[in-house]
Each structure stands twice: as structure tokens, then as C-alpha cells.
Amino acid sequence: MMNNQRVEDTQDVVAVSFLSSLYTVVRIVHPFSKEVLVDYSRKESQLFNGCCICSKEQDHPCKRDGCMAEEAYTEGKGLHKLVRYQYKLWMVTVIPLLYKSKPSVLELVKDVTNALTIEDDEYRETVLFQQFFMQMNDTIARDKLTGLYNKKYLYSRLDRDIRKAASNQQTVSVLFVDLDKFKLINDDCGHMEGDQVLADVAKIFCNTIRMEEDWACRFGGDEFIVCLNNVNETFAYQIAERIRTKIFQLRQDKDPGISTSIGIYTVNMKNASENMSIEEILCLADKQMYLAKKQGGNCTAMNGVIQ
Numbered sequence: 001m002m003n004n005q006r007v008e009d010t011q012d013v014v015a016v017s018f019l020s021s022l023y024t025v026v027r028i029v030h031p032f033s034k035e036v037l038v039d040y041s042r043k044e045s046q047l048f049n050g051c052c053i054c055s056k057e058q059d060h061p062c063k064r065d066g067c068m069a070e071e072a073y074t075e076g077k078g079l080h081k082l083v084r085y086q087y088k089l090w091m092v093t094v095i096p097l098l099y100k101s102k103p104s105v106l107e108l109v110k111d112v113t114n115a116l117t118i119e120d121d122e123y124r125e126t127v128l129f130q131q132f133f134m135q136m137n138d139t140i141a142r143d144k145l146t147g148l149y150n151k152k153y154l155y156s157r158l159d160r161d162i163r164k165a166a167s168n169q170q171t172v173s174v175l176f177v178d179l180d181k182f183k184l185i186n187d188d189c190g191h192m193e194g195d196q197v198l199a200d201v202a203k204i205f206c207n208t209i210r211m212e213e214d215w216a217c218r219f220g221g222d223e224f225i226v227c228l229n230n231v232n233e234t235f236a237y238q239i240a241e242r243i244r245t246k247i248f249q250l251r252q253d254k255d256p257g258i259s260t261s262i263g264i265y266t267v268n269m270k271n272a273s274e275n276m277s278i279e280e281i282l283c284l285a286d287k288q289m290y291l292a293k294k295q296g297g298n299c300t301a302m303n304g305v306i307q
Contacts, residue, residue, distance in 0.1 A: 024090075025109035028099050031073035032163075037099060068094050069105045074164050076157075088113040098141060101152050103159060145195055146202035149217040154225060157215065158278050161229055166269045173236035175226035176263040176285035177243065180297035182222040184256040197250065197258055198222065204246045208239060225282070233266045233302060240264055240300045248298060259298035263288025266302075 019026045019040065026040040072079045072094040079094050093108040141153035149157065158174075165172045179201065186194040198218075205216035205226060217225045226243070228236050240262045251257045265285035267276070292301040 019108065023108045023110050025107060027107050028097060028104050029069055029107055031067070031069040031103050031105050034067075034069070037102070037104060068092065069107070072096055072105050073103055074160055074167075076160065082112070098153065098156060101155060103156055143218040146198055146218050148202050148205065148224070149215055151217065151219055154217045154219065155278050157217075158225075158227060158281070161227060162267065162269075162278070162281075165229065165267070168230075169270050170230040171232050171266055171268050173228040173231045173233065173264060173266040174281055174285045175224075175228070175236065175240050175243070176219075176265075176282070176289040177224040177226060178261050178289050178293065179222035179247070180259040180261055180293070181256065182258065185251075185258065188256055200250055201247055201260075204243060204250075208242050208246065225285075231266075232268075233264065236264050236266055237300060237302055240302075244298065244300055261289050261292035261297045262300040263290070263292055264300065264302040 024041065027036055028038040029036050068079055068081060073096050076096055078096070081092055082089055089112050091110045091112045095106045095108075097104045097106045141149050143150045158172075161172055164170075179197075182194065182197070185197055201224070202216070202218070205224065209216065209226060209228065213229050214231075215227050217227075219225050226239075228239060231239070244260055244262055247258060247260045263285045265281060265288060267281060288301040288303075292299045295301075
């Protein structure tokens with residue numbers, strides 16, 4: 001019997017009944033609180049009830065370092081391992097998943113006690129599921145016009161990066177990017193040309209940042225967020241200036257032209273408050289951007305100083 005709650009962020013693509021026929025446990029779990037958000041497991045299964053798969057006691061969420069759910073979410077990739085539990089051997093797959101904009105993972109658990117080896121077809125089947133969900137997540141998380149991540153994904157991804165930086169005592173630099181007088185392009189040249197400018201700006205981000213470590217998001221309209229992982233203020237400023245210069249050159253010979261105001265806020269996890277929220281970090285970067293905007297735009301602000 002299946003839970004009637006719909007997995008909204010997967011757009012009903014998840015073949016829940018099919019997964020439940022293959023796996024004993026199918027559920028969505030919060031990787032840090034270990035709360036089970038949705039449970040599609042078979043009715044007769046009471047395994048790992050209400051707790052993380054890593055826990056050895058059903059009544060107590062896993063609190064040990066190296067939790068599989070935490071690692072999968074933090075690293076942004078699917079993980080596989082074998083777990084001994086209640087005298088049986090279980091194959092566990094954990095896949096990062098967007099669920100109602102909350103940090104989440106999909107847990108798939110299968111009894112392989114009587115199998116001396118996990119057959120190639122079985123492993124390949126699991127890998128295909130992993131690829132399917134990762135591709136699905138990517139589609140849900142992307143802005144259709146620019147191909148950048150969308151605002152919905154921003155909070156989940158930035159939360160992951162902040163946690164990872166905290167564990168490694170690193171820095172995270174957030175750039176708040178706002179296009180100057182973008183409305184003039186829409187009014188004078190039409191929305192199609194305006195859309196092309198947004199797409200061109202997105203390409204500049206992708207060609208300037210390290211795509212494997214860093215990422216960019218369309219925050220809304222003509223506002224963007226760029227996250228630079230393990231990048232200090234000095235290098236963040238250099239990257240911001242490269243972005244600003246390239247955007248200014250997009251329509252340098254056209255009227256109206258385009259420029260951008262950029263605000264930088266760098267979180268140093270050696271000194272940062274553990275209670276600093278994602279909203280506070282974005283607000284601090286936003287304040288720097290408005291400082292640049294008040295100076296007439298086409299400049300970068302950092303630590304209250306126009307560079």
C-alpha cells in the first residue's frame with residue numbers, strides 16, 4: 001500500500017509502485033535531521049522505521065560521522081554500499097533529490113542476503129535509476145531560458161556548500177549580480193532581444209567560473225547569484241570584475257547598452273557564526289550590490305567599498 005502524498009518536485013515522474021516492487025525500502029529522507037519525509041516502502045516492511053539507514057537502533061537517528069545520507073547530499077552524487085542489519089545483508093543506494101525545496105535524499109534498500117554476488121544486471125539497473133533521478137533533478141532545478149540553476153534550487157545547493165565549507169574550514173564567496181537598466185532593452189528592443197541578453201549573460205558566467213566547483217543561478221528577472229567555493233575575497237573580486245567587464249562588452253556598440261552591478265559577500269567558515277542563515281548571506285551580498293547600484297552601476301562593491 002502506497003503513501004498517497006505526491007512527490008511534487010519530481011513532477012509525478014517517479015514510478016513509485018515499480019520501485020517498491022524492486023526494493024524493500026523506498027523513501028525520501030532529510031539528510032541532516034534524518035526525518036523520513038515520505039515513505040513508499042512496502043506495507044509489511046518496518047525496517048529502519050523513522051530513522052536514517054545508517055542507524056543501528058530504530059528509535060535513534062544516526063548521529064555518527066560519515067552518514068551515507070549526509071555524504072550523498074553534501075557531495076551531490078549517488079552512493080552505494082552494503083549494510084548488515086538484523087542478521088541480513090542489504091544493498092543500499094542513496095541519491096540526492098529535490099523535494100519541496102528541502103535538502104533530501106532518495107533511499108533504495110534491497111535484501112541481498114542470499115546472493116553471493118550482486119548480479120551485473122542488478123547493479124546496472126540501480127545505476128540507471130541513479131542516472132534517471134540525477135537527470136530529472138537537473139531538469140527540475142534549471143531555469144528554462146538561461147540553463148542556469150533556478151531560485152528553488154539555490155537554497156538547497158547553497159546550504160550544501162556552506163555545510164561542506166564548514167566541515168573543511170574553507171570560504172564561500174557569493175556574488176549578487178544585477179543588470180543595470182535592463183528594462184530599457186525590453187522596452188526599446190523587445191523581449192526577444194532581452195531574453196537573448198539574459199542567455200548571453202548566463203554563458204558569460206559559465207565561461208568564467210569553474211563549472212565543477214562553482215555554480216550560477218538566475219535569482220529572478222535580471223538578478224543572478226554566483227557561488228564560488230573555496231574562493232577568498234581577493235579572487236572573488238577578480239572573478240566578479242571579469243564577469244562585469246564581459247557583460248559590459250556584450251552591447252558596447254549598441255544602444256541601449258548593458259552593464260551590471262555586483263555585490264560580493266565572502267563567508268569565512270573559520271570565523272562565521274554557525275547560526276548564519278542562507279537568507280542572511282544573500283541579504284549581505286544584496287546590500288553590497290545596492291551599494292554598487294547607488295554609485296551609478298557598472299561596478300563591484302565588497303565590504304562596503306566600491307572597487
